[in-house]
Amino acid sequence: MTDARRPEGLLLDAMGTLIGLRRSVGSTYAAFAAEYGLKVDAEAINAVFPQLFRAAPALAFPGLEGAALLEAEQAWWIELIAGCLKACGHEGTLPEGLGPALFAHYATAEPWQVYPDVPDHLQRWSDAGLKLAVVSNFDQRLHPLLEQLELAPWLDAVVVSSAVGAAKPDPRPFQRALELLKLPAAAAWHIGDSPEDEAGARAAGLHCVLIERQQPAGTPGGSNR
Template sequence: MTDARRPEGLLLDAMGTLIGLRRSVGSTYAAFAAEHGVNVEAEAINAVFPQLFRAAPPLAFPGLEGKALLEAEQAWWVALIDGCLKACGHDDPLPEGLGPALFRHYATAEPWQVYGDVAEHLQQWRSAGLKLAVVSNFDQRLHGLLEQLELAPLIDTVVVSSAVGAAKPDPRPFERALELLELPAAAAWHIGDSPEDEAGARAAGLHCVLIQRKQPAGTPGGTRS
């Protein structure tokens, strides 16, 4: 039996573990809303976003791929943006273009940062021969983000909930990552930042290590990271 203290591979959460936002969701949403003629306070969005984010259906779309999957991903986020503005008192229809503009913005490196210890750890793990996978409750934009943030060359594979059709704490994203790494669960650990990380990893038979990062106001504590 593989010694759990010496894993052959690591499954890594993304948001709140490897990367995080440079500024609060509220400040970005409020700035983009103002450009579309909507006045809303950043603090108000920060107050409602975490709860709405946690209450939203899983960011997972079984059976979809290609253009249909991309459309479903964007629609999920646009609905969340609309819900945030409505919860802040904006009862009019969401201005055309606001949701897609925010969706495109978060597909770029500009709003994101790589935590200071990440690149060094990834390089050390790769040098030690560990296989590395990112397992995230996010969408296909993560592939491009990891490229832009120069982390992709240090990762063997990336599994996102939207494409695999299940989200943490469901064990299927972890199981898919293990398949791609060609490792049994006993040979890998998961590193994340949320209860969903721990519950999903344990359901997949993985040892789990939780970490904590300082994140901007309004960040939902990695619950869908």
């Protein structure tokens, strides 16, 4: 059996582990809403977003791919955005274009930051010969986002829940990453920031290390957004 203290590969959570938001969800949603004629309090959104995010169905769509998967991903987020605004007092339907605009915004590097220690860690792990994969409860936007944030060159694989059809704490995203890295569970660790990371990793037979980051208000702690 491989010594758990000497892994051959690392599976890494994305949001809250490698990258995080530059400003709160509420401030961004409120700013975009204002452009569509809606006045929404940023702090009110920050108060409701974490609960609504956790109550939402898993961001996972078994059997979908291509354009159908992208459509399902965007619809998932637009429903969450609409729910946030409704909970903050907005009546009626979401203004046309607001949901897609926010969806497109979070596909760019602008709202995101790479935590300062991450590049050095990735380089050191890569130099040590470790295989590296991201496992995230996110959607296909993560692939180009990691390219824009200049993290992709260190990564051997990226697995997102929407495409694999299951979300952490389900073990399947971890199992898919291990398949792509061609490693048994005993040869890898997972690094994340949430109970879902820990439960999913253990269900997949992985040793798990949890870290804690400072995140903007309104960010659902340990949500893997």
